[in-house]
Amino acid sequence: MSPLSHDEHFLALDALLTQYRDYWQGVPFDCLDLPWRDSTPGLCDWLDAQSLSDLQAWKAQPVALAKAVSQWLPEAGELLALCEVTESEGGQFDCDSHWSTGVPGRKWEQISAFNRALPYSPGKRWLEWCAGKGYLGCILAVTRKAEVTSLEWQDALCVDGQAYATKHKLPMRFVQGDAFASESKKLVDECDHAVALHACGDLHVTLLRHFVAAKAESVTVSPCCYHLIQDKQYQPLSSLAKQSSLVLSKHDLKLPLQETVTAGQTVKNKRFVEVSYRLGFDALQRSINPGAHYLPVPNVQKSLLKEGFEAFCFWAAEQKGLTLDPATDFAAFQQLGESRFLMVERMETVRTLFRRPLEMWLVYDRALYLQQHGFETAVTTFCARELTPRNILISATRKG
Template sequence: MSCYMAVGPELSSENVKRRIQACENFLSSSTCRRLIRAKMTRSLVDGPIVPDEWMRAFFEGTLEDAQALSRGLVPSWSPLSLREFVKEAKSLAVSRDPVTSSGTCSLPKDMRIGLTMKKEHEVARLSAAVADLAERVNSKKVVDIGSGKGYLGQVLALHHGLDVVALEAQSLHNASSQTRTERLRALKRSRGNGTISSLTRKINTADEINAELQKECKDAVIVALHACGDLTPTAMQLFAKTEASALVLFGCCYHRITSDCFPMGPTLRERSSAIQPMLDGELGCHALEEWSKREPWRLRQHGYRALLEEILEECGVEESVQLGRLKIRYQPTDLFEDYARRVLSRLPDLKTPPSDERLISGSERSQRVVPSSACVYALRLLTAAVIESVIVLDRLEFLQDSVGKENSSVRAIFDPVCSPRNLGLFATKPGRART
């Protein structure tokens, strides 16, 4: 068993501008760029992703070492440069630890019907936070941007007694939401007597804010739960340009952000940014905490795939064969050769399939390749957390410029294992919130 050393504070006290600059500098390094652009399944074919001294250390590691690495714990025998890299990544990433314990919020039984465990967790936590914020700014109204099937709005109205305007582009979602709302009201067990009204509207940019939206947002709390791509920045601009009282946003799908909506804050607008959301944003949609808690056997996939890609290339198979689309299931007891034979059985047209001896030798080699690949992937996850952080901090800087530093913040309220996109933006207009 390895001896581990903890590295990196959860969040330093430096201001947002300096932190954004530090994140950008970190992500601009050659090591980060290789990690960001690497294809893990091609790592044995396309060449090294990380420095040689790191790989030599990883060859001596285990899958447990890889999971520890993703949590910022490095084996004591690791090279100094690796320790420094992990320390910097951890120090730059915004803390994703939830500010409240998982047992503080729950939904009434009727309102849990039809919700996944993830959605129930998110709606319970967020509805409580929104209700608290609405009370602080003395508002009874919520505008739910990208309301989907209306789960959040229903809890806000029927449990917390708030009046909700559900803004959703898909009319089918609005119809489904109305049906469920009527069913919940018919049960006559709701504690709140708030109202829900639906608006079928697509807002691509803040320029599409019309008089009707201006009126709906007046004195309201604007909310968006995992607003996709550009919808989160658009909701922020809606908050800035209307007389809304407060804002609570959780973004997602960073790879769908366009150049019109990133960067938003002045720091990255004034610099040649290293962050290219259309290229790097998908990595920002990571699940670091969930990966770090997986059963170790489930971490073999990158190493097994990389080995098989190498073997298939030796056999003259073109890269166009996309093994991921075969949806091969991994079993806890699988050796590499078991996995490889299962894949090869789905590729009957191979002209020169690998020999049994080559597959057996692959199993022997996998004892080093699998943990080392997992360690490299752990570094990608640490880098991904910095990518997400700089996107969120850029948005925070925009809000600080709009409503003041003391009126805006980033907070995690979801368990990141259950809900990986758990960094929320909270803001109030000056003078609206009670202390």
């Protein structure tokens, strides 16, 4: 059986994501109970029987989870199978580890894997989009014997990156500039191959749009942070995605990013405290304002959480202009928050099944956009998900 084309992959994902949208769209924090009690009572009963540790284990094993819930969501396994892509067959451009000095270990592994996965390109002029200090550009300059232009918004990072490149006699030029500015398109025009490793949302989309309109031969991006967009909702790129009935909010676009592979028990415990506090405060504010929806509060200093739930509530109320009665039974609302935390975790466990499928829907939208503008396009992975869940590589080369 021949592998599916980008079009076929996208349409299959789109059909199933649309069919099951009630299970992954929406805001769990806004729900007081599982929203599928009436439509899928068996699934809700199964979720109710799972402990917090059970739920955490299921979220770490989507394939096993799909089998466990298959009697209620029969296409869950098929949905995950549609997310499987091959590993990149790029060149073997290894970089000596002495160039890793000063680079965080996990970041070094990621950029090394990205570099190895890049398709061979005879071009000598490379553009590093959203470069930071130019860690990736440095590897490109060393392994590809390439001239690298590194575009970065933060001036301090440009200064540090240029100083390092100059010290080590690397053919790198840092440009301090806004990736969204029209001047940045000129940099794409002037390069042979543009790359972006984990450029967020509209930043990597802007690069792709510039690439389509420019003369560059190749582009390779690893997308990240799909929700960081300027519009209120997602604006599809390809003609097929524009025909989809899915309307994606910024909240929806955060779903793929909820997968982590490095969170230890301490991080999980802190998350339990903060989320249950937020949900407990929300229960309190709803008791003051009957009929109200979930009330988000700003980021909180983690040190405040150590002062207890009551202190958190008074801080949150001040942020939102609410007045609390000091005689409030805070312990009761804290218990409500902890109970709602478990309910939210049950919802998030089901939503786990749709994290990667939604990401691949977004990835294929980008790949199809490049393809319909006449480019040879490939979708692969450049490293194992244990190194980073954002391991997708979109590569496009101008035909001819």
